[in-house]
Structures are given as structure tokens and as C-alpha cells.
Amino acid sequence: MRLQGKRAFITAAGQGIGRAIAEAYLREGADVTATDLNDGLLEGLKGARCFALDVTDRAALQSAVADAAPDILVNCAGVVHAGSIADATDDEFDFAMNLNVRAQFHSMQAALPGMVERGGGSIVNIASVASTILAAPNRYLYATSKAAVIASTKSVAVDYVQKGVRANAICPGTVDSPSLHDRLRATGNYEAALEAFIARQPMGRIGLPEEIAHLAVYLGSDESGFTTGQAHVIDGGWANG
Ligand code: NAD
Secondary structure, eight states: OTTTTOEEEESSOSSHHHHHHHHHHHHTTOEEEEEESSGGGGTTOTTSEEEEOOTTOHHHHHHHHHHHOOSEEEEOOOOOOOBOGGGOOHHHHHHHHIIIIIHHHHHHHHHHHHHHHTTOEEEEEEOOSBTTTBOOTTBHHHHHHHHHHHHHHHHHHHHHGGGTEEEEEEEEOSBOOHHHHHHHHHTSOHHHHHHHHHHTOTTSSOBOHHHHHHHHHHHHSGGGTTOOSOEEEESTTGGGO
16 A cells, blocks of 8 residues: 555646546545546546546646645646647637646645645656657647646745655556547547557557556655655657657
8 A cells, every 4th residue: 555644635646647546546545536527527536535626727726736735646637739839829729728737836836835834745747758758749738738737837846855845746658548539539530539649659558547547656655755856757669759
């Protein structure tokens, strides 16, 4: 039980990577608060405290995080905007930054005072390899926002390293999740889009949410006590060329 005795707060725990992290944290003995915009998706997370939470609602997010007093904060909520700079509107820019970046800013602000008071904590922010690490086609707003997630994580890490709080970003490559299939369908040719996504993977396959969850368990646990401020790439070798 690698997370025994730790309280964890997870956003977007209903499906995909967030769901896999919530399940792994429960298996490892954490006391889990699992939240999602759509609380119907949280069904079946036995042993977790589950409720609906829109991370773009600052007051609701900050009071939920402060109440949970987490030792581990996992900021997973995020949206993929598909398109180049030519396709992006100001409204979409605001939406991507509010959901992918500002919500993490707000939840960390709510979690940090308690973590410092209790002598430590671990923040795990879900970024993406499409950020500062590599440029994927048609991910202009997404990559811009996920690059900000990495910078935000590093800034928190440097300011809190002597207060016992660690902050790390996870940068997944392409991972099998419900929204990935939506994006593939949205191209108009699901099979061809899936083939193209797999073709750019040196391992010849896309990742599994459970594989990302293993890294999130490590980063949440004391096993990772000597790492902070890093963008941990987990992408099947994509960024390695
Ligand atoms: P997903 O996109 O299939 O599911 C997203 C979840 O977020 C849903 O349960 C949804 O209800 C919830 N959500 C949406 N808006 C919300 C809001 N305002 N407040 C709270 N919850 C909200 O899951 P995924 O693809 O595993 O993505 C999870 C995270 O991982 C995202 O930040 C995403 O950018 C990142 N990521 C995903 C991939 C991938 O290929 N799947 C790759 C890199 C990074």
C-alpha cells in the first residue's frame, strides 16, 4: 500500500487518465476525494468520496480542496482544442486557459497553505507532451495551455521546495481515453486518424490510462521524495524521435 495514510484530491476522475489514477490511488490505500464535472461518471469508485465539481468554478473548487486538506493534489481536468492558430478564437483561447491552466492555479492556491502547515505534500499536474516538449499538428491552443501547466508547476516547485511540498507535471503522449475516440471520430475518418496516431508512436501503440496512473502513484508517494519541478514524459518514445 504505497499511499496508505495519504489524502488525495483528484479532478476529472470520472473517465480516462483521472479515473485510472483514482482507481490506482484507492488500490494503494489512499483516502480519495474523486471529483468530476459529470458526477454520474464517478459511479463505481468504491471507497472514494465522490461529488460533482466544475474546476472552472473557482469558489466551489477552492472550498472543496480546502475541505479535503489533501496530501496529494492531482489536477487532471483538461480539454483538447483541435486546430492550428488559424482556427483558434478568443473564446476558445479563454476556455482552454481557464480549464487547463487557471483551474490548476486555483486548486494549488487552495491546497498549498494546508500542505505547508502539515509539513509537506505532493502536487501532480497533468500536462502533455504536446507543450514545450514537442509540437503536434493542430494542437495550437492545447500546447500553449499545457506549456503553461509545466511552467506553473515548476514555479510552485521552486517556491515550495523548502517547505516540503513537491510539484511535478506528467506529460503523456497519446493515451486511450473516451475523449481520444471523440477526437478521432471528429476527423471524419476514424480509422485513418487512429492509424496516423499509432504511426507516430515508436512503440507502435498508444498508451493506456493505467500506465499514466502508475507514474501518478509514484509521484504522489514518498518514493518520489527526491523529485520536484519536473515534466515527466510518458509517451511511448514519441518525443524521443
Ligand atoms: P477525457 O478527456 O476522456 O475525460 C476528461 C474528463 O474531464 C471527463 O470525465 C470530464 O467530465 C472531465 N471534465 C471536463 N471538464 C471539466 C471541468 N470543467 N471540471 C471538472 N471535470 C471536467 O480524459 P483524458 O483524455 O484521460 O484526459 C485527462 C487529462 O489528461 C487532460 O488534462 C488531458 O489534456 C490530459 N492528456 C490526455 C492525453 C490523451 O491522449 N488522452 C494526452 C496527454 C494529456
